[in-house]
Amino acid sequence: MFFLITIFSLLFIFIAIKRLELAVQLLIFALPAYLIRFKVGPLPSNLLEVMIWIVFIVWFTQNYRRIFENLKLKILTSYKLKATSYKLVDYPFKWEIILLLIISFVSVGVAGFTDSSLGIWKAYFFEPLLLYIVVLNVFSGRQEQDGSGGLKLSKLLWPLAISALAVSLVAVYQKLTGNLIDNPFWAAAATRRAVSFFGYPNAVGLYLGPIVMLMAGLLITLIREFKQKFSRENYFESFYSIKFVRILLVFFSLHASLLAIIYARSAGAMLGVAAGLTVFCLLAGSPRYRSGEAGKRTRIVAIVVIAVAVIGCAVFPLTRHQAWDRLVLRDFSGTVRRIGWNDTWKMLKDGRLIFGAGLANFQNAIKPYHQEGFFYNRANDPDFQRKVVFNADYRKQVWQPLEIYLYPHNIFLNFWSELGLAGMLLFAWIIGKYFYIAILVYKLQATSYKLVYLGLISAMVAIVVHGLVDVPYFKNDLAVMFWLFIAMLSLIRMSGIRSAGSPPPANGGE
Numbered sequence: 001m002f003f004l005i006t007i008f009s010l011l012f013i014f015i016a017i018k019r020l021e022l023a024v025q026l027l028i029f030a031l032p033a034y035l036i037r038f039k040v041g042p043l044p045s046n047l048l049e050v051m052i053w054i055v056f057i058v059w060f061t062q063n064y065r066r067i068f069e070n071l072k073l074k075i076l077t078s079y080k081l082k083a084t085s086y087k088l089v090d091y092p093f094k095w096e097i098i099l100l101l102i103i104s105f106v107s108v109g110v111a112g113f114t115d116s117s118l119g120i121w122k123a124y125f126f127e128p129l130l131l132y133i134v135v136l137n138v139f140s141g142r143q144e145q146d147g148s149g150g151l152k153l154s155k156l157l158w159p160l161a162i163s164a165l166a167v168s169l170v171a172v173y174q175k176l177t178g179n180l181i182d183n184p185f186w187a188a189a190a191t192r193r194a195v196s197f198f199g200y201p202n203a204v205g206l207y208l209g210p211i212v213m214l215m216a217g218l219l220i221t222l223i224r225e226f227k228q229k230f231s232r233e234n235y236f237e238s239f240y241s242i243k244f245v246r247i248l249l250v251f252f253s254l255h256a257s258l259l260a261i262i263y264a265r266s267a268g269a270m271l272g273v274a275a276g277l278t279v280f281c282l283l284a285g286s287p288r289y290r291s292g293e294a295g296k297r298t299r300i301v302a303i304v305v306i307a308v309a310v311i312g313c314a315v316f317p318l319t320r321h322q323a324w325d326r327l328v329l330r331d332f333s334g335t336v337r338r339i340g341w342n343d344t345w346k347m348l349k350d351g352r353l354i355f356g357a358g359l360a361n362f363q364n365a366i367k368p369y370h371q372e373g374f375f376y377n378r379a380n381d382p383d384f385q386r387k388v389v390f391n392a393d394y395r396k397q398v399w400q401p402l403e404i405y406l407y408p409h410n411i412f413l414n415f416w417s418e419l420g421l422a423g424m425l426l427f428a429w430i431i432g433k434y435f436y437i438a439i440l441v442y443k444l445q446a447t448s449y450k451l452v453y454l455g456l457i458s459a460m461v462a463i464v465v466h467g468l469v470d471v472p473y474f475k476n477d478l479a480v481m482f483w484l485f486i487a488m489l490s491l492i493r494m495s496g497i498r499s500a501g502s503p504p505p506a507n508g509g510e
Helices: 002-018 020-029 031-035 047-079 094-110 115-139 154-177 201-229 235-239 242-264 267-284 292-315 317-327 332-349 362-369 384-390 392-398 411-444 450-467 476-499
Strands: 037-040 043-046 373-375 399-401
Touching: 002 020, 002 047, 020 031, 020 047, 020 115, 020 154, 031 043, 031 047, 031 154, 031 476, 043 047, 047 115, 047 476, 094 115, 094 411, 115 154, 115 476, 154 201, 154 242, 154 476, 201 242, 201 267, 201 450, 201 476, 242 267, 267 450, 332 362, 332 411, 362 411, 384 392, 392 399, 411 450, 411 476, 450 476
Parallel strands: none
Antiparallel strands: 037 043, 373 399
């Protein structure tokens, strides 16, 4: 294994030196490569972080002179040349990144500078931010412009689309055959849940849900471009063109991803995707983007789908009860989460409100407050309470023990317990700023890729909604994906600033 990883790393170094842009695209495609784990001496590592370090080191060595020139110019501009009109374009999330690195490293100290806390800091914060810097510098100024002058994000979107397709096809195969699922319960036909490469079902939805939003925007954009250039005289030539092949690729990636999420039976992912698609449809039909009957139809479709879902839940008792139990978290999964949140809040109130538990220290900190289990009325027995009180054998049957999870399974409590109050507030600020910039860009930039920008908004909606009941950040691929979305948004924002009159900086840092 180590020999193969060494050969791959050498080949990847060669690609990065020759074509750094392609190396970054391969890295984005291979986000699940963190599952390939190994040790370099005593240090644990994985293939994804090796790829991140390779692209960063290659970029830095190729551009270090420009990096220091830009830093020098930035200092001079800030302190000596304030009267001049020349100004480098800042990263849109520069101060948030600096604060995040400081707060997260303080949390390593709160956890006692353990090997696991340092490893989490490196994998979930430091390395994703390295890739953020590389993406902004490698793709800034090199992207093609569409006919309306907007920034094309296709070079970053295609690797995600192909990666989602690969992950989804494995999940679909698992659902159809039951093969490649290690857990016997999830492999059984009656309770089958697809896990793809990840080993557990929720990871499928966490990975694919946000990408579905981007694929929706990209698919509609490609179809519109195809319609504009479709030639009835060259009918067959149009359908055998590369544009049509791209449409098919995104179409299959999008639909396979949706199937994979359904086959994983991840309720949080389904809710996140539903929320994201609802936002997508409502904003896509907004008069700010489209007018006339087409815009009205888009909004009407979204409203009708929502109305049908609500009416369906109201009319059918079984559906209504199941939907309500899930919504108020009275089903099994929801009960487990509510208990976990209650335990977490007790732990935080007991002297950890400010600093939290520290990175990778949640399981140790929560032990004194952990509820060992609960009685669960799985069969909806109307005589449940009386039997639990008076029947010892029945209590054993309905007793459900609880394990201690790595995180509280709530996006706000996750960050609060890991990074403290300041870290939780900072991430809430980052998400809020993301929405603010994304909506601003969506409103102001008139490009053919506008629906892709809307996909970025909807992707974060899916992350936040799913994150209310899960852990959408604290995993290698998810942390990198989070900052990749922010990098995409930053590229669009920086492009808009430059088009307004600021000169583009030299490649190599700002």
